[in-house]
Amino acid sequence: MFRKSLLVAVGAAIVVGLSSPVFAQWTPEEPVKIIVPFGAGGSTDTFGRVFASAMEEATGWTVIVENRPGASGVIGQMEVANAEPDGYTVGLSSTSLFSIQPFLPGSTGELQPDSVDFIGTLSVIPYAIVAAADAPFDNLAELVEYTKENGPAKFSATSEQLTLALDQIAEEIGLNFVAAQTSGSGESLQLVAGRHADITISGGVHVAYVLDGRMKVLAHMLDDRADYAPDAMTVEEQGATLPLRNYFLFNVPKNMDTEVKAALADAIDKTINTDPVKDHAKRIHVKLDNLGLEGSSADVAAQAETWRKALSK
Amino acid sequence: MGTDLFGQFLGQLALGFETALSLENLLFCAIGVTLGTFLGALPGIGVLVSMSLLFPITFHLEPTAAIIMLGGIYYGTTYGGSMSSILLNVPGTPANAVACLDGFPMARQGRAAVALSITTLSSFFGASVGILVIMLFAPTIAAYALEFGPAEYFSLMLLGLVAASTISPGSPIKGIAMVFVGIAIGLVGTDLNSGVHRYTFGLLELRDGISLLAVAMGLFGVTEVIASIRTVKQGDVSRESISFLAMIPTRDDMRRFWMPSIRGAAIGSFIGALPGTGGVIASFLSYATEKRVSKTPEAFGHGAIEGLIGPEAANNASDQTAFIPTLTLGIPGSPALALILGVLMIHGVSPGPSMVTERPEMFWGLIMSFWIGNAFLLILNLPFIGFWVRILTIPYYILYPAILFLVCIGLYSVNNSVFDMWMVVLFSLFGYGMRIMGLSAAPLILGLVLGPMMEIQFRRTLIFSGGDFTAFVDRPISAVFLCVTAVILGWTLLSFIRSKSKPVEQAAMGE
Known part of the structure; x- marks a missing residue:
């Protein structure tokens, strides 16, 4: 057959x-x-x-x-x-x-x-650099300013790949950060929501948090802004190259x-x-x-x- | 204002019951808990496997019915899991490993039926407390759980480790040594921070570490089988011990029921609400607490009923409160709960504070279904105790191969990996060696569970603090945990010195 x-x-x-x-x-x-x-x-x-x-x-x-x-x-x-x-x-x-x-x-x-x-x-995958809604920075430039006064940004990293991606962006915009690996996006978001970490890169789980106002997008890691946070800029709009698609x-x-x-x-x-x-x-x-x-x-x-x-x- | 809130609360409860009592939801709740308790009783076939198998079905269900069913499986397995711990010394799930310590000796003493009935009762009690905690305090606890950062987690786990490291009967030194062996086994795998492979010997399968389930199955179940072959001994099962009367706890049993249940439920409710901890830690902590407050700690490990009641109340309470971070924050505390989140996402529901307001019928329906599910479990488990105890009358030449068969199937189903089965073989040999040397397996499991988590939280705290150790005492919650740990250590040391100066009392066993 x-x-x-x-x-x-x-x-x-x-x-x-x-x-x-x-x-x-x-x-x-x-x-x-x-x-x-x-x-x-x-x-x-x-x-x-x-x-x-x-x-x-x-x-x-x-x-x-x-x-x-x-x-x-x-x-x-x-x-x-x-x-x-x-x-x-x-x-x-x-x-x-x-x-x-x-x-x-x-x-x-x-x-x-x-x-x-x-x-x-x-x-x-709609990656974005996200922070808690009450964090004192709204975009990458403000994050860089913040770290100049408060020490390196605390990055809760969901995978090694994403740490490398942030590494590339950081090099281009002059961001200083330390990365602690987590075992998954749930844990990463928990650290950010509790303000134990400053930022994380999330691939979708964060959308619900952004929509209900507990988190905000600092930068979309996409070619265009995603519709759930239209006011947040893309990485490229903020002077860095998009490290991965x-x-x-x-x-x-x-x-x-x-x-x-x-x-x-x-x-x-x-x-x-x-x-x-x-x-x-x-x-x-x-x-x-x-x-x-x-x-x-x-x-x-x-x-x-x-x-x-x-x-x- | 107060009456308003109360009225609103009653309205929500009514809405919840209305949803949970709809024919469809009742049916799926019953299916869920029945499947859960049976699959839980089969060693190795854990909650995650059962839920993954049913995951595709949930596509075609109403979302509320789907999560009610999956939720039922989730807390149902913990009920069933203690059954095989007590009867066969094979923990149905890792959270039931502690139930082996005193449950199995009870079964050996011909009190299997009582052990099962009292476990069911304490499970129900623990779960009820857990549900009450969700109903009354979910949003408060959720906010509080977020306060728990890496430093708090580390200190809490250190407290757990120190408190529970001497839970095994016999020499405390041996117990602590086994905790370290467990921590050492936990080192195997990929280092989360650097990606370095530790002790993997180039094996792909070892990169995620050694499976907790494989270790538990090997050290408890298969070791028990090997040991029994040498000393073939039928459990003490007479006609009377499987009659309906045999499962009724004595007045003394019931007198000893309440305090361990209350303590266990409190510990379980607290631990469960913290994402990422769960039933294993809750049950060990409860066991350690019971042993410490007991006037006859030497009876533990020889069929002390408190050592069964407390932990079973604790792991069932923690199963319920584990829903708090999942539902109110959208943060799943365990892979099984992540699966429930997955179902919600597929149906377009995003869990979080908005779920309570936007989909109240779903939120309260699920919580009210917990009551119904636990009532089902009570009805389901009690009448069947006689039937379960009969397992002990099965001749060993049928029972033992059957256990091995179930262990293999259960384990294979988790990762579809033959490698895990080789790990069971390895750890059963290891476990048999330990048993000959009089070393207990439970502290090893504790070290294996807590070791890797503690390492991650410890390093995370230091990475974020820039290597500053004061990060552990700067935060009040963490500082309190560390203080309690220090007190326990001091107390243990003191009583050790005192017992040295007194003539050694020969322990009166509870036989």
Whole structure:
């Protein structure tokens, strides 16, 4: 059955021509498993599950989500990298796992930017530098002023990648800070809300806090201001370069048949435009943005190159 | 004004009950607590696994029904978890590890039914206090919990460690040594601040540290199986000990019920409201307290009923108050509660102070469902005690393989990782060695839980203070905790010196 559909797919590819977009003919005969290398209930997992059920409706396939947390996502992504490239295993994680993580000083490097192939993105993770609402600074310049009098800014860091990102921004705007790692965004926000730390970088959990007035955005780490805090400026508006664009990123094992890969990429693209996915994006205040098959590979490669250079210094 | 507020409060309660008593919500509450108590009783299959499995289903439910069900699983597992601790010496969840210390000896003495019924009662009592605390003080406590910074957490945990390090029966030196072994095991993994891998030997699986569950299963459950094989001994189960009458506590048991329950519930309610602490710490602290206030501390570890009552009230109370930071601040205290937050987010509800005002039916519905859920648990657990105790009559050649089987399945289900099962094998051998040497496993678990947390909070305090140690005493709450710690240390030392000068009293065991 699989062979037959493959033959049809190859036939179709010849008719249409080998340049993309290939008209995808492959249909799965088993459930497609999306491996989320983070815990259940997190932002990637939540988005992944909403997406999976929308994908089932849009394609008629059976799509299941499996959490495989550990080693900040490396364990689950290695499982994707080592899976059979038969189209039944798809990974959903984020760009920095491939673009920054391999070059970190402590990394043993089993996961590399080219360990898997990339087939699409959901949106950029809406990172923002946030502080408690009653903190005596409203933007990066005021934060820099504040630290000149009160000593280095206390940064509660949710991941090593985000510390590096803040490092880059700090260098450009002359900010002095100390970083203490936390085990998750919940803990980071708790430290900031209680004013034990001055700032943190959060990837979405903070939105509810900003909306109900307990926290404020000092800078959006996005290309444009996000709609939930339209008055806060972006990092670039405040004189620094945007250090990372972290996408929710779909990936598959290498050496996958072109038709199967195209079919998966098509299904992702089709699902992105469905109402449940749009609704969820609106709820978590992100802009849907699928870079597609080629676009996402190029983006990972470009970001990885930048970070490889920056971190080998 | 006062009557206004009171009227408003009653209105909210009415709204809550109305929501919680709707047919759908009642049904999902019942499903949740039933699943929770059964899964909790199976060693290893923890709350997180059960909740993750049901997570996808919650998409298709009303959000209130969904969190009522997940909440039910959450506090239901702690009820069930003590069952396997008492009957098999295998803690159903890490928070029930303390229940092994005196529960299992009670079962050995033929008092399994009483142990189970009194545990259910103290669990219900603890949970009720926890719910009352949520209803009356949630917003106040939430604001106060935010005051807890790294320095306060460190001092509180140091207090917990010092207070509880001598909880094991026998030599206190051995107990303290085991705490340090636990801390050492806790060192394995990725250092949070520098990203350096400690003692991982290049193994990917060790980067997140050694699984607490694997250690607990190995040291308690599998060790118990190995030890029992050598001395095959059927538990003392006669016809009478599984009759309905056998589970009725004696007048003496009930006399000893109230104070430990009240102390346990108070400790649990306090600890639970602090994000990131939870049932394990609450139960250990309660056990330590009971042992310290007891007139017969030497009976602990040999079936002292207070050592079962206090901790079980504590961990159930902490399960309830753990909802305070989750619901009022949107800060989940544990991965399981993060999952409940995830459900709320999927349904477009953002937890926080606004939830109480914007979605009162959901907030109060959930809290009122706690009453219903706990009542269900009481009804569910008491009549089944006879049935559960019968487990002890199962021949060992069926029971032991079954335990090992359940431990393996439960553990594998947590991370889908075979590696964790090898860790159980390793720690069961280790645990057997410890047992031969007369070393107790409970202090090791305590060190393993508290060690890494203390290190993180200690370093965080110093990073933020620029290396200034006065940060620990500058803040009043932290200073108070440190003072109490010093007093306990002094007291222990003093009583140690006194006992040295007196002839050693042979402990009268509670047998």
